[in-house]
Amino acid sequence: MSTQSELQATVDAMVQPGKGLLAADESGPTIAKRFKTIGLDSTEENHRRYRTMLLSTPGLGAFISGVILYEETLGQKADNGTPLPELAASAGIVPGIKVDLGKTALALAPGDEITEGLDGLAARLDGYKKQGARFAKWRAVYNITATLPSAFAMEANAHALARYAAICQQAGIVPIVEPEVLMDGAHTIERCAQVTAEVLHEVFGALHRHRVTLEHMLLKPNMVLSGTDSKPVAATAAVAAHTVQVLKRAVPAAVPGIVFLSGGQTPEEATLNLDAMNRLGPLPWGLTFSYGRALQEPPLTAWKGKDENVEAAQQALLKRAQLNSEASLGKYQVSMEK
Numbered sequence: 001m002s003t004q005s006e007l008q009a010t011v012d013a014m015v016q017p018g019k020g021l022l023a024a025d026e027s028g029p030t031i032a033k034r035f036k037t038i039g040l041d042s043t044e045e046n047h048r049r050y051r052t053m054l055l056s057t058p059g060l061g062a063f064i065s066g067v068i069l070y071e072e073t074l075g076q077k078a079d080n081g082t083p084l085p086e087l088a089a090s091a092g093i094v095p096g097i098k099v100d101l102g103k104t105a106l107a108l109a110p111g112d113e114i115t116e117g118l119d120g121l122a123a124r125l126d127g128y129k130k131q132g133a134r135f136a137k138w139r140a141v142y143n144i145t146a147t148l149p150s151a152f153a154m155e156a157n158a159h160a161l162a163r164y165a166a167i168c169q170q171a172g173i174v175p176i177v178e179p180e181v182l183m184d185g186a187h188t189i190e191r192c193a194q195v196t197a198e199v200l201h202e203v204f205g206a207l208h209r210h211r212v213t214l215e216h217m218l219l220k221p222n223m224v225l226s227g228t229d230s231k232p233v234a235a236t237a238a239v240a241a242h243t244v245q246v247l248k249r250a251v252p253a254a255v256p257g258i259v260f261l262s263g264g265q266t267p268e269e270a271t272l273n274l275d276a277m278n279r280l281g282p283l284p285w286g287l288t289f290s291y292g293r294a295l296q297e298p299p300l301t302a303w304k305g306k307d308e309n310v311e312a313a314q315q316a317l318l319k320r321a322q323l324n325s326e327a328s329l330g331k332y333q334v335s336m337e338k
Contacts, residue, residue, distance in 0.1 A: 003169075003170070003172045004213075004216070006172040007169060007172060007173075007174055007213070007216035008215075008216065010094060010134045010135055010173075010174045011174055011215070011216055011218070011256050011257075013065060013066075013094050013134075014065050014066045014094050014135065014174065014218065014257065015065070015218070015256045015257040015286055016065050017286065017328075017329065018063070018325045018326075018328060018329050019062075019063055019064060019065035019288065019325065019328070020063070020064065020065065020259060020288040020289035020290060020291070020321075020324055020325065020328055021064065021065065021066045021067065021068060021096075021259050021288075021289065021290035021291075022054070022060075022064050022066075022067045022068070022093075022290075022291070022295055022296075022321070023067075023068045023137075023261070023290050023291060023292035023295070024051055024054060024055075024067055024068060024069060024070070024073065024292070024296070025068040025069055025070045025073075025097070025098035025137065025292070026070060026292065027070065027102065028042070028072075031047060031050075031070075034293075034296070034300060035050075035305075037300070037301075038300060038301065038303070038304045038305060039304075039305075040304070040305040044072065044076075046305065047072060047073070047076075048073075048076045048077075048084075049305075050300075050303070050305075051069075051073050051076070051084060052076075052078045052079065052084065052087070053299070053303060053310050053313055053314065054296070054299065054314075054317060055067065055078075055084055055087045055088050055091070055093070056078060056087060056314075057314040057317050057318055058314065058318075059318055060091055060093065060317070060318060060321060061091040061092035061093050062322075062325075063318075063321035063322050063324070063325040064093050064321055065092075065093065065094060066093060066094040066095075066096055066135065067088050067093050067094070067095060067096065068096045068097070068098055068137050068176070068290070069084070069085065069088075069095060069096065069097055069098070069133070070097075070098055071097065071098070071128075074095075074097055074128060074131045074132070074133060075131065083131070083132065085131060085132030085133065086132060089132065094134050094135060095132050095133055095134060096133055096134060096135035096136060096137060096174075096176070097128045097133040097135075097136050097137070098136070098137050098138075098139075099117060099121060099124065099125065099128070099136045099137065099138055099164070099168075100115045100116070100117040100137075100138040100139055100164070101115075101116045101117035102115070102116065102117075103115050103116070103139075103140075103141050104116055106152075106153050106156060109150050109152050109153050109156075111143055111145065111148045112142075112143065112148060112149055112150055112152070112153035113141050113142075113143065113153070114140075114153070114156050114157060114160065115138065115139060115140050115141065115157065115160055117138070117164075118160060118163055118164065118167075121164065121167050122167050122170070122171060125167065125168065125171040125173055126171065128173075129171065129172070129173060133173065134173065134174065135168075135173055135174035135175070135176060135218075136164075136168050136173050136174070136175055136176065137175075137176040137178055137220065138160070138161060138164040138165075138175070138176070138177065138178060139178040139180055139220075140157035140158075140160065140161055140178065140179045140180065141157075141180050141182060142154070142157070142179065142180065142181045142182065142195065142199055143182055143184070143185075144181055144182060144184075144185050144187050144191065144192065144195050144227070145185060145187070146187075146191075149181075149195065149199070154198060154199055154202045155202060155206075157179065157199075157202075157203075158179075158199075158202040158203045158205065158206035159206055161177050161178075161179060161203055161206065161207075162203070162206035162207045162209065162210035162212060163210060164177075165177055165207060165210065165212045165217055166210040166211060166212050169212060169213060169216055169217070174216055174217060174218065175212075175217050175218075176217070176218045176219075176220050176259065176290070177203065177207070177217055177218070177219055177220065178219075178220035178221070178261065179199050179200065179203050179221060179222075180220075180221070180222050180261060180263065181195050181196045181199055181222045182222075182263070183222070183225055183227060183228050183263050183264050183265075184227065184228055184229075184264075185227035185228065185229060185230075186227050186229040186230050187226065187227040187230060188226055188227070188230060188234075189224060189225060189226040189230075189234035189238055189239070189242055190242075191227075192222075192224050192225055192226065192227070192242075193224045193242045193245070193246050196221065196222060196224050196246050196250075197246045197249060197250050200221065200246065200247075200250035200251060201250050204250065204251070204252060214252055214254040214255050215254050215255075215256060217255065218255070218256065218257045218258070218259055219251060219255055219257075219258045219259070220258075220259050220260070220261055220290050221247070221258065221260065221261070222260070222261060222263050223239055223243050223260055223263070223265075223273055223277075224239060224242040224243040224246055225239055225263070225265075228264070236272050236273055236276045237276060239273045239276065239277075240273060240276035240277045240279070240280055241280070243273075243277055244277050244280045244283065247283075247285075247287075248283075248284075251284075251285065253284035253285065255285050256285060256286070257285055257286045257288065258285050258286065258287050258288070259288050259289060259290035260274060260287070260288070260289055260290065260291075261290060261291070261292070262289070262291040262292065262293060262294035262295075264293070265294060266294070266297075267291075267293075267294045267295070267297055267298060267320055268334075268337065269294075270289070270291055270294035270324075271294070271320075271323050271324050271327045271332055272327070272332070272334070274287065274288070274289055274324065274327040274328060274332075275326070275327035275330060275331075275332035278327065278328060278329060278330035279330040281330065286328070287328065288324075288328040289324045289327070289328060291324065294320075294324075295317065295320050295321060295324070296317070298316035298317065298319070298320050299313040299314065299316040299317035299320075300313070301316075302315075302316045323336055323337070
C-alpha cells in the first residue's frame with residue numbers, strides 16, 4: 001500500500017459520522033493528579049489496569065473511532081496478554097500516540113510557551129508504528145492575556161506543528177494538529193475568538209509552507225470560550241456561534257475532520273457545546289470530540305481502582321461516549337443525561 005493510500009485509510013477509519021476520539025494520553029504527572037482524586041497510587045501497574053478497563057469496554061467502538069495513547073500504554077498488555085493497541089484495534093478503534101515531549105518556556109518571550117520533541121521524531125514514529133500506532137498527536141499551548149500570545153510565539157508553535165505534521169505524513173502516520181488556546185484567565189469570549197483565529201491562520205500558513213496534505217490530517221482545536229475567571233461566562237449559543245465563525249474563516253474545507261479538546265470543561269458542558277455547533281450546519285468538515293477528562297471523569301469516579309467496579313465504570317464511559325456521539329450529530333438532548 002502506498003503512503004498516500006495508508007494515510008487515507010486511517011483518516012477514513014477515524015472520521016466516521018457519530019464517532020469521536022478518546023484522549024487517554026495523560027503524561028505521568030497528569031494521570032497522578034487524576035488518580036489522586038480517587039485516592040489511588042500512580043503506578044505503572046495501575047495505569048495499565050485503568051487503561052485496560054477503558055479499552056475493553058464492550059461496545060465502545062460504536063461511538064469511538066480512535067484512541068490517543070501515551071508511550072507507556074503502547075507497550076502495555078491486558079490481563080490476557082493482548083497488547084493494548086491490539087485490544088483497541090480489535091474493537092474497531094484506531095490506536096494513536098502522543099508524540100510531543102511537553103511544553104517549556106519560550107526563550108526571550110515572557111509568558112509564552114513552546115512544545116518540544118522534534119529531535120529524533122522520525123525514528124520514534126518508526127518504533128510507534130511497529131507497535132500499532134496509525135496516527136499521532138502534538139499539542140501546542142497558547143496562554144492568553146491582553147498581550148499574549150505574542151506573534152513570535154504563534155509563529156514558533158505553528159512552525160513546530162507543521163514540521164511534526166510533515167514528518168508524520170512522510171512516515172505514513174496521520175497527524176492530529178492541536179493548537180490549544182487555554183481557558184485560564186479573565187479574557188472575554190471575543191478576545192478568545194480573536195486569538196484563536198490568529199493562531200489558526202498562522203498554523204495553516206505553516207502547514208502549507210511545509211507541504212502538509214490537508215486531506216490527511218485532523219485538527220484538534222479549543223472551543224472559543226470566555227476565560228475561567230471571566231464574568232459573566234459566555235452562554236452555549238455564544239460559544240457555538242463564535243467557534244463556528246472562527247473555524248469557517250480559518251480552516252480550509254479540505255481538512256476532513258475537526259476533533260475538539262474539552263480543555264477543562266465539565267463533561268456536560270463539553271457535550272452541550274459540541275451539540276450546539278453541529279446544529280449550525282451544514283459545515284464543510286465534521287465536528288466531533290477528542291476528549292480526555294470530559295470522557296474519563298465519570299468512569300474514573302465509578303472505578304476507584306477496584307476490580308468490582310469495572311463494569312460500572314465501563315457503563316459510565318459508554319454512556320458519556322454515546323452522549324457525545326449524539327452531540328456530534330446535533331441530536332443531543334439534556335434529558336439524555338438521566
